[in-house]
Amino acid sequence: MFYQRTGFLGSSFNRKDWSLLLNHMAIEHGFNMGLPDNIVYCTEFLDTLQRKLDNLQCLYCEKTFRDKTTLKDHMRKKQHRRINAKNQEYDKFYVINYLELGKTWEEVQSEDDREMIEDQDDDWSDWQDHPVCAVCLFCEHQSETMDKIYSHMKDTHGFDLAKIKTELGLKFYQQVKLVNFMRREIHQCRCYGCKEKFPSKAEVLKHIMDAKHIMALQDKSTWDQPQYYFPTYENDALLCALSDSESESETDNQSKEIPVIAEDISNLKALKQTSVLNQLLKDRTYSS
Secondary structure, three states: OOEEEOHHHOOEEEOOOHHHHHHHHHHHHOOEOOOHHHEOOHHHHHHHHHHHHHOOEOOOOOOEOOOHHHHHHHHHHOOOOEOOOOOHHHHHHEHHHHOEOOOOHHHHHHHHHHHHHHHHOOOOOOOOOOOOOEEOOOOOOEEOOHHHHHHHHHHHHOOOHHHHHHHHOOOHHHHHHHHHHHHHHHHOOEOOOOOOEOOOHHHHHHHHHHOOOOOOOOOHHHHOOHHHHOOOOEOOHHHHOOOOHHHHHHHHHHHHHOOOOOOOOOOHHHHHHOOHHHHHHHHHHHHO
């Protein structure tokens, strides 16, 4: 049975008892990493902290000391028995950083704070809309319009979503399922073309490019499934920016099949005399 020692805290716990361990560290030793339910990849997180402590490095300011006693005194006196929220190395270990694609915890938190302030004020006169940016399937690039994100994915990564939509004749919800499928596969570090699994997201993206699987989709029966109606990331703006080819084609067909004839108003007096409204008014008068 493997046990995780909490470094300078000097306690042992079973690795499966993360909630007990984190609560113990916060209550007994004043070292608060956050609520257990808000933390992911806990094993890797604790290993990262343990490695820094083994290297006699302060967890908050990252300074290195000559021995453990000096390190303990420093962290106690400087109140550095905590995680530096500005250190992006720790972002991957907190659920809040996965709530909205392309946004850090600080941006998500500021939006929550802004919404609380707006709820207290009913005056909407100075309200301004904030642009919603769609995030690329393969990197962190963001664009405010679908044309720009299409161009970016095509020019930078060689992925032509518009071409796929046209060749496969995808309707709106099929596009949604395809995007959600690709998002989920990449999030799970798996190539959506060959299903090969990789240790990290960076490695699977490198494989997709090197193996030229960027446009290699699985059979439609693989991703055209009800489970992919649901987005991998909350508020995925790329889904909102997809075009509805079915409604577009219906609009185009209607505009082609139904001619619009302008009314001749050159003789306005004659038009008024022969108008069907005159007959309707007469019928109404007689009936009353």
